[in-house]
Amino acid sequence: MTHGILSDILDYANRANPYPLYEELRRTPVFHDGSGPYVISTYYEIQGLLHDPRLSSDARNLAATAGDPLAGEAEEEAALPPSFLKLDPPEHDRLRRMTNRPFGPPHSPRRVDGMRDDLRAIVTGLIDNLGDPGRIDLVDQFAYPFPVTMICRLLGVPREDEPRFHVWADTLAASLDPDPDADPAERQRKTHDSRMELGMYLAGLIEERRKHPGDDMLSQLAAGHGQDESMSTMELLSTAALLLIAGHETTVNLITNGMLTLLRNPDVLERLRREPELAAPLVEELLRFEPPVQLLPQRTPLVDIEVGGVTIPKGSSMWLILASGNRDPKRFENPDRFDPDRRDVQHLGLGSGIHSCFGAPLARLEAQLALTELARRLHNPRLLEDPPPYRQNAVLRGPRHLRIACDEVRSA
Amino acid sequence: MHEVTLDHLKREGRIVVVGASLAGLRAAETIRDKGFTGSLTMIGDEPYEPYDRPPLSKGVLLGKSTAERTALPRRRAIDAEWRLGTAATGLDMAARRVRLADGDEVPYDRLLIATGVRARPWPNAAEGELDGVFVLRTRDDGAALARRLDAGPRRVLVIGAGFTGSEIASACRERGVQVTVAERGDAPLVGALGGVIGAVAAELQRENGVDLRTGVMVTALEGDSTGRVRAAHLSDGTTLECDVVVVSLGAQRNTEWLAGSGLGAGPRGIACDAGCRAFDIRGIVTDDIYVAGDVARSPHPLFGYQFLSLEHWGNAVSQAETAAHNMLSVSTDRRPHIWVPAFWSSQFGVNIKSVGVPSMGSEIMIAQGSLAERRFTGVYGYQGRVIGAVTFDNARWLQFYQQQIETTAPFPVPFPTVDRRPDGHRPVPADFPDPSVPTHGPTITLSGYSPADRRMTFTPAGH
Ligand SMILES: Cc1cc2nc3c(=O)[nH]c(=O)nc-3n(C[C@H](O)[C@H](O)[C@H](O)COP(=O)(O)OP(=O)(O)OC[C@H]3O[C@@H](n4cnc5c(N)ncnc54)[C@H](O)[C@@H]3O)c2cc1C
Numbered sequence: 001m002t003h004g005i006l007s008d009i010l011d012y013a014n015r016a017n018p019y020p021l022y023e024e025l026r027r028t029p030v031f032h033d034g035s036g037p038y039v040i041s042t043y044y045e046i047q048g049l050l051h052d053p054r055l056s057s058d059a060r061n062l063a064a065t066a067g068d069p070l071a072g073e074a075e076e077e078a079a080l081p082p083s084f085l086k087l088d089p090p091e092h093d094r095l096r097r098m099t100n101r102p103f104g105p106p107h108s109p110r111r112v113d114g115m116r117d118d119l120r121a122i123v124t125g126l127i128d129n130l131g132d133p134g135r136i137d138l139v140d141q142f143a144y145p146f147p148v149t150m151i152c153r154l155l156g157v158p159r160e161d162e163p164r165f166h167v168w169a170d171t172l173a174a175s176l177d178p179d180p181d182a183d184p185a186e187r188q189r190k191t192h193d194s195r196m197e198l199g200m201y202l203a204g205l206i207e208e209r210r211k212h213p214g215d216d217m218l219s220q221l222a223a224g225h226g227q228d229e230s231m232s233t234m235e236l237l238s239t240a241a242l243l244l245i246a247g248h249e250t251t252v253n254l255i256t257n258g259m260l261t262l263l264r265n266p267d268v269l270e271r272l273r274r275e276p277e278l279a280a281p282l283v284e285e286l287l288r289f290e291p292p293v294q295l296l297p298q299r300t301p302l303v304d305i306e307v308g309g310v311t312i313p314k315g316s317s318m319w320l321i322l323a324s325g326n327r328d329p330k331r332f333e334n335p336d337r338f339d340p341d342r343r344d345v346q347h348l349g350l351g352s353g354i355h356s357c358f359g360a361p362l363a364r365l366e367a368q369l370a371l372t373e374l375a376r377r378l379h380n381p382r383l384l385e386d387p388p389p390y391r392q393n394a395v396l397r398g399p400r401h402l403r404i405a406c407d408e409v410r411s412a
Numbered sequence: 413m414h415e416v417t418l419d420h421l422k423r424e425g426r427i428v429v430v431g432a433s434l435a436g437l438r439a440a441e442t443i444r445d446k447g448f449t450g451s452l453t454m455i456g457d458e459p460y461e462p463y464d465r466p467p468l469s470k471g472v473l474l475g476k477s478t479a480e481r482t483a484l485p486r487r488r489a490i491d492a493e494w495r496l497g498t499a500a501t502g503l504d505m506a507a508r509r510v511r512l513a514d515g516d517e518v519p520y521d522r523l524l525i526a527t528g529v530r531a532r533p534w535p536n537a538a539e540g541e542l543d544g545v546f547v548l549r550t551r552d553d554g555a556a557l558a559r560r561l562d563a564g565p566r567r568v569l570v571i572g573a574g575f576t577g578s579e580i581a582s583a584c585r586e587r588g589v590q591v592t593v594a595e596r597g598d599a600p601l602v603g604a605l606g607g608v609i610g611a612v613a614a615e616l617q618r619e620n621g622v623d624l625r626t627g628v629m630v631t632a633l634e635g636d637s638t639g640r641v642r643a644a645h646l647s648d649g650t651t652l653e654c655d656v657v658v659v660s661l662g663a664q665r666n667t668e669w670l671a672g673s674g675l676g677a678g679p680r681g682i683a684c685d686a687g688c689r690a691f692d693i694r695g696i697v698t699d700d701i702y703v704a705g706d707v708a709r710s711p712h713p714l715f716g717y718q719f720l721s722l723e724h725w726g727n728a729v730s731q732a733e734t735a736a737h738n739m740l741s742v743s744t745d746r747r748p749h750i751w752v753p754a755f756w757s758s759q760f761g762v763n764i765k766s767v768g769v770p771s772m773g774s775e776i777m778i779a780q781g782s783l784a785e786r787r788f789t790g791v792y793g794y795q796g797r798v799i800g801a802v803t804f805d806n807a808r809w810l811q812f813y814q815q816q817i818e819t820t821a822p823f824p825v826p827f828p829t830v831d832r833r834p835d836g837h838r839p840v841p842a843d844f845p846d847p848s849v850p851t852h853g854p855t856i857t858l859s860g861y862s863p864a865d866r867r868m869t870f871t872p873a874g875h
Contacts, residue, residue: 048811048812048815051810051811051812052812053779053780053789053809053812053829053830054827054829054830055830056830088830088831089780089781089830089831090781090785090787090831093787093831106761302828302829302830303827303828353808353809354808356808
């Protein structure tokens with residue numbers, strides 16, 4: 001186990017505000033305390049590494065001795081083959097390309113935009129049902145159900161199955177959020193069971209979609225395109241599981257961090273209420289200021305590489321602290337200031353290079369709609385506790401609850 | 413003419429930009445960004461406000477966009493006096509005045525020349541004027557060609573398989589129009605990317621139904637009695653029936669208007685220093701005349717101070733910004749234009765990008781991906797260092813190779829990479845055409861000995 005600053009970053013006590021730790025880290029752009037991972041915290045170094053073909057995302061290239069305190073989590077996916085997130089080209093490219101076909105341009109340029117009405121309807125429905133304006137938990141009542149409902153629509157999960165789906169999704173999400181007080185064996189068993197059940201459910205759904213294809217992504221993925229461009233059932237399962245988990249774990253945090261930031265910057269919240277077109281630049285700045293994925297813990301060099309004067313040996317574990325790069329004063333003026341008018345906002349919040357966030361267009365749209373609607377409909381909203389209680393997870397960082405109150409929920 | 417101080421220049425000086433297109437516009441915007449409040453005049457011989465050319469051979473020919481909708485987005489208001497549809501016809505360097513076609517003269521304190529290039533016309537003027545014969549450089553060219561493609565021609569002949577010619581052929585195929593490409597070299601794109609990549613481009617064209625003919629020249633175009641083009645004669649003795657011909661033989665620099673001005677302007681462009689200041693004919697740098705974009709030729713420290721002329725969109729933008737910055741700065745604040753050349757193209761559904769100067773490379777290795785899958789990164793080596801790189805549907809890696817070029821990293825690329833295939837471990841000759849054999853470029857020769865009778869002779873493309 002690591003000591004000092006790395007354990008401080010993982011330490012729950014620092015979850016609400018890890019930024020001072022990142023600032024300290026940046027004094028040593030490539031930090032290594034002798035045994036653990038090599039930690040990269042400065043913008044240009046991270047940006048360069050994300051485009052460096054000597055870096056692998058495939059855990060099989062990790063040396064047995066890499067000593068990564070976050071490595072345990074990878075094994076939980078073992079029930080399925082690694083998703084393209086954890087593969088290198090050419091496998092990565094093939095799977096990502098096929099997954100993109102029903103999702104984005106050039107084949108499906110209108111998929112995401114075509115979901116606008118659906119998204120708006122879900123947001124409206126959730127806000128309508130917030131109940132007592134004096135005690136709203138924005139995570140449980142809004143930020144969580146929104147993306148799960150959406151990903152179900154996208155994949156083509158039938159409405160009546162959504163409750164079952166939610167339970168699995170919750171369990172799997174919890175597995176990414178290790179609770180130090182829970183019995184690890186028990187948690188692992190529950191995670192494994194959920195994964196199996198979800199896998200079997202998806203396998204059944206895929207069979208069904210092969211026979212009766214619909215307009216959803218699973219149908220289109222299952223149909224394949226030509227001989228060399230179709231996914232095996234196992235590949236399809238891990239891709240679907242990846243879309244499910246990545247597709248909402250991050251959006252929950254993006255929306256919650258967003259509302260938290262807005263409530264801490266009431267002038268910006270007020271501006272958003274009056275100028276909904278602020279949503280797009282505001283979400284970009286949010287991805288810089290409070291990115292839902294704080295760090296990428298799964299990179300390893302295929303050969304000894306030199307970064308910022310430090311040689312990182314082949315097979316080492318590396319952490320790229322995106323959230324720290326995003327606040328690097330060498331790259332951004334006044335980095336600790338939340339400024340939606342910032343013009344030059346090439347952040348690392350969605351990664352960069354071949355593994356840059358696959359769901360970015362959807363995540364952006366979801367966050368833009370959600371925040372605009374919340375700003376518009378919550379009258380005089382305020383935080384009931386600041387900082388809010390955070391989730392355990394240091395990688396996918398965000399509040400576990402966001403308790404707020406407002407005078408009134410305006411009608412739609 | 414008295415020299416104005418920088419402060420005075422910024423407040424009430426006169427800046428004139430000749431060439432109101434990409435480089436001209438971006439320079440003008442930068443000039444205002446730098447706080448210039450004096451008078452700014454934009455002179456352009458085309459009647460249109462600045463527009464973007466890359467879409468002309470892509471979206472416009474496909475009917476996805478129209479030539480009228482290519483106006484360049486404005487980064488800011490520039491509050492300029494526009495003299496559009498008026499060519500500059502001369503320059504009086506001593507009096508600091510630009511002469512216009514309408515007889516006017518415009519005085520300047522600082523001049524930026526961004527007159528770009530024009531399409532090299534078909535060498536036989538009468539044949540070139542046949543109805544159905546096109547070039548593609550301007551908005552009008554794009555609109556006219558798109559209209560003709562809309563009408564459903566029986567066969568299009570594209571002469572020259574460089575980037576523009578290949579993009580035109582691609583657009584034809586995407587529209588289902590029969591197209592023949594005639595190329596004097598051994599493969600498409602061979603001049604820019606060499607024979608190894610050229611072979612991939614050739615395969616790409618043939619697979620997409622292009623009738624690609626390499627190693628041939630078009631020797632004559634033939635019209636019917638109404639003056640419409642009907643056939644082309646090829647050097648291999650064949651005749652090809654076609655009702656549209658696109659001449660895509662590269663470009664000529666728009667420098668004729670500077671003849672006799674004393675500025676170092678000629679068929680190869682206007683030579684300037686790394687700070688974008690133009691040279692006069694004596695090779696002495698001027699203080700008040702700057703150059704940017706396709707018309708410029710500037711030395712690049714990274715490439716042995718070679719004078720590079722780049723017909724690249726990104727170069728035009730970056731060089732314009734540098735020129736604008738420098739013309740409003742004292743000498744110690746000036747910046748060099750050390751932009752690493754970068755280019756993109758899209759054809760036959762493939763996204764092609766390059767950085768550095770691939771054509772300087774003697775060898776190439778496929779560092780990632782595979783030629784057979786047409787998804788790869790090719791790295792060019794020159795005297796033991798990385799000098800350029802090209803990607804086919806692999807652009808996200810390019811930034812890394814750009815850094816390798818910038819840091820003069822060793823070649824062959826010694827380290828393993830993700831997606832390195834067995835055949836990518838060894839470099840092979842990049843296979844550029846022998847530079848001593850003329851392709852479509854013009855030839856320039858010098859003759860005479862004494863400074864007075866030393867002459868430069870310009871021989872247009874080798875027909
Ligand atoms: C069809 C096409 C496709 C392209 N695709 C790509 C691509 O995919 N990627 C890429 O990197 N680049 C591409 N380019 C190149 C890119 O468009 C040029 O590099 C860029 O336009 C250069 O800008 P410029 O301002 O230097 O010159 P230009 O755009 O040529 O502008 C010069 C202007 O000056 C005017 N002018 C000339 N002489 C005079 C005079 N005496 N008086 C007044 N005005 C004058 C000209 O009419 C013109 O309007 C493409 C070009 C074309 C034509």
